[in-house]
Amino acid sequence: MNLAYDYPVLGAFWTVMWIFLWVLWIVLLFRIIGDIFRDDTLGGWGKTGWLVFVVLLPFLGVFVYVLARGRSMGDREVRHAQARQRAFDDYVRETADTGAKPGNEADQLAKLSEIRSRGDITDAEFQRAKEKILH
Template sequence: MVATQDLAYDYPVLGAFWTMLWIFLWAIWLVLVIRVVVDIFRDRESSGWAKAGWLAFVLILPFFGILAYVIVKGQAMADRDSRRVEDQRSTLNAYIRDVAGGSNKDVDDLTRLSRLRASGDITDAEFQRAKEKILH
């Protein structure tokens, strides 16, 4: 039987393929480790001791620590990421609205009035009077 090392010398393309595969796998591993460590610190629901425990587990036994963290906290990790993306999106949209001409005060006032009417804080008659004031 021919060893893999001998195949690499006999087939240089195969050696290059194995090298690229290992580099790719290590890059994925590093990204995963960084994401998990960042998520450990970003988790506001865990106590400091829980964070320290997870961090020690991930750093002392990396393969088992990462696997356990993804199994136990994977859904919460995804939820935190999606909330962060939504926050960034809303911040960007607010910035774009401000730069594009500011918020339309009348629209904001009507939206606020509509919420007050929907919650029952003002009556329909009060809503109509306030709406007429805003629009005229």
Template sequence: MDDDYSLLDVFWTMLWFFVWILWLFLLFKVIGDIFRDHELSGWGKAGWLIFCIFLPYLGVLVYVIARGKGMGKRDIKQRQDNEAAFQDYIRKTAGTAPSGGSGAHELARLAELKDKGALTEEEFQRAKAKLLA
């Protein structure tokens, strides 16, 4: 059995392995941000990609220093857009979309308008029959 590989060596190996994995995550995040940035021209995207591929550690570090603030803003905007799309999907699926809405929602709105006096009984009955048909 070889005793040249001590517990400290195992620790350092694990540490460098995890640092390498963290760097890979950062590299993929940077590449994703390069493609997500609509303000960056095609040549700019190609330049950053070449820089990050051929000088990976330096390229990623320079990108984070130069464009890190915008990277965070784009990430927040994408999350807000995703949340808005998700909420819109839920409204449409549940039938409570502000544009059309479900029959029950429309009927409740008609009853509210009738109670406020905006609709007469005849108008309410006609709209209700049209809605239920």
């Protein structure tokens, strides 16, 4: 019968440490695989070579990749984050500017008159909405 006190505290510490290091290594492995695919400077054969090396000899491949390309890996991550931020900013700017585009008032007035012609709003509501659009 195994009891909890048969497993020493130092053994539990080492077990937790090894599990943590294993999970850390798995995360690093997937991050490196993502970096291999994201790298625009590598050609197809270069990506294939690194991928085969990292998959077939995982521990050695990860360490060699980090030693050989670790600095540029960080630079690529920063460039990728900046590109995502620019794309998001452009999207927000484009979305926010839709109300200020020239000609948009005409589209809104056309939709408003269509709604009035269907009888969904009264003439007074149409006039109020038209004033809001034009001012």
